Amino acid sequence: MIDTQDPQVVIRRLAIVGSGLAGLTAARKLVAAGVEVTLFEKSRGPGGRMASKRLSEPADGSADIGAQYFTVRNPAFREFLTEHASTECWGLWDGRFRYQGADNGWQKMRPAERYVGIPRMSAITRSLSEGLDVRAGVRIASLGRRDDKTWCLTDTDGQVHESFDAVLLTPPPAQTVDLLKDSGLAVLADDFNIEISRMQACWTVMVHFPEGAGVDFEALMPNSRLLNWAANNSSKPGREDQGEWWVLHGDPDWSDANTEEDPDQVAEQLLNEFLQYGEVRANPGTVKVHRWLYARPKARTGPGHLWFPEERIAIAGDWLDGGRVEGAFNSADGLVSRLACLGVLPG
Ligand SMILES: Cc1cc2nc3c(=O)[nH]c(=O)nc-3n(C[C@H](O)[C@H](O)[C@H](O)COP(=O)(O)OP(=O)(O)OC[C@H]3O[C@@H](n4cnc5c(N)ncnc54)[C@H](O)[C@@H]3O)c2cc1C
Structure with a gap:
């Protein structure tokens, strides 16, 4: 039986890279479960591929x-x-x-x-991001693990964001693989087969x-x-x-x-x-x-999400659950349910 009071086991602070629908779904569900969540988003605002472009001309x-x-x-x-x-x-x-x-x-x-x-399409992700700690305009370059097993995230400006019990990655596969490689975690990418990564x-x-x-x-x-x-x-x-x-x-x-x-x-x-x-x-x-x-x-099937318990790294996104907006939700929802079943959430 997992001891949920063990600080090494329970996820109290979690970082999410990416604030598309998968990141926002996970964030809202994890916050509801008592986790302190910080989202890092490289773009100017949340939304990811549920994107709308403002057009000022002709009106x-x-x-x-x-x-x-x-x-x-x-x-x-x-x-x-x-x-x-x-x-x-x-x-x-x-x-x-x-x-x-x-x-x-x-x-x-x-x-x-x-x-x-x-x-506009992005109105949904705007609404979902309300009340969440979203750090927009912050591109995460790498993850590093401290001796106490917490994670720190370094952004492309060299700023270091401490200290998280677990990290959830939600960028598309090529960007997730780059992040893992640049963090000395390339071995985790072996779990993606070529089909789902395409x-x-x-x-x-x-x-x-x-x-x-x-x-x-x-x-x-x-x-x-x-x-x-x-x-x-x-x-x-x-x-x-x-x-x-x-x-x-x-x-x-x-x-x-x-x-x-x-x-x-x-x-x-x-x-x-x-x-x-x-x-x-x-x-x-x-x-x-x-x-x-x-x-x-390209692929319409996938494992739903990935969770590496030793490293305490999770991966979610549409590409792991058949693509599409609903796939992004299903992927993040499945991940949070799994973490709850494993007893690693505080609530
Ligand atoms: C042209 C097009 C048409 C589509 N049409 C449909 C459709 O009609 N119906 C449908 O259901 N789906 C459609 N989709 C797919 C749908 O948009 C996606 O399935 C869904 O939005 C994916 O959500 P996500 O959260 O998994 O990923 P994303 O929305 O891609 O979110 C990932 C986020 O991570 C951020 N990020 C990446 N790297 C970093 C980093 N290093 N640091 C910080 N942030 C980072 C990105 O900026 C992004 O915001 C379409 C997509 C496109 C592009």
């Missing part, structure tokens, strides 16, 4: 450049969002979604409950149609070698754009093969594909481009 607005929508199939995910995120910041996105079948004919996408953040890139284009695109669908997935997805971001609930902002996502294999391509060229190619497949006659205005080097995992 103030934003577009979701990462996750487009998410499913809530696991009742525990719904419970979590209901309890921890404000009810105004997420809701259903209803629309006419179509894809091109094998015969190139257009089909309606299967009816499904598709959820989005309101008024993330694909995604070129993302945001394009504004001042008069609207003039089409009769909100999202489409064409049989294009270049373009994987196009969606009218302005059709999501709570957006008050002038005109329409559309988000185009490049095909994962094509994006992978063209990561070093000139962004203007990428924008032109993806936009042309959209105009052609969507039969868009309206004139586009402002165009912006974003490159995701690590967008989605």
Whole structure:
């Protein structure tokens, strides 16, 4: 039986690297279990790949450049969002979604409950981060272990953050492997098989149609070698754009093969594909481009999460649980349940 009073066993202070949905889910659940949690986030704010980009031209607005929508199939995910995120910041996105079948004919996408953040995707992670100790703009470079077995984290400015009983890593696999290697913990990365570690890139284009695109669908997935997805971001609930902002996502294999391509060229190619497949006659205005080097995992299965009891290092994230927003939640939720079962949480 584990002695939960033993300071060597119970996790009282824990550091989380990354404040995407996996990091924030774990943080809220661990805080509820009595753990003192600090999150370190390299970007300016929380959210990770549930990202929205502010667009000031031609009018103030934003577009979701990462996750487009998410499913809530696991009742525990719904419970979590209901309890921890404000009810105004997420809701259903209803629309006419179509894809091109094998015969190139257009089909309606299967009816499904598709959820989005309101008024932007990042509103959910903003809401989840409220009240948590999130150190934004801090990129962790390495982890070090003291003689008393606590962990310290060194950031890229050389600042050292002490002293944690355990560490949870939530960055995408390549960044997690780099962190482990730079911390003399490369052996832990042996537990990732190549399949689950393989993330694909995604070129993302945001394009504004001042008069609207003039089409009769909100999202489409064409049989294009270049373009994987196009969606009218302005059709999501709570957006008050002038005109329409559309988000185009490049095909994962094509994006992978063209990561070093000139962004203007990428924008032109993806936009042309959209105009052609969507039969868009309206004139586009402002165009912006974003490159995701690590967008989605190629594999759809994984171990859920990883926990190394000797080192007291945990790893969670969408890529360990089939990808997607709900996978990120499931991964972190599974990890916290496991730690609770092991009796290493104070509560
Ligand atoms: C283009 C695109 C389209 C997508 N479409 C969908 C979709 O339609 N539906 C869906 O369900 N999912 C979609 N996804 C996937 C979804 O966004 C992810 O599954 C989910 O957001 C992952 O959450 P996470 O917490 O596991 O990882 P992340 O959100 O990546 O969080 C990891 C965090 O770690 C931070 N970080 C990394 N390294 C360090 C470091 N050294 N120090 C400090 N911080 C660090 C990062 O900045 C990031 O904030 C899409 C993703 C992309 C990119």
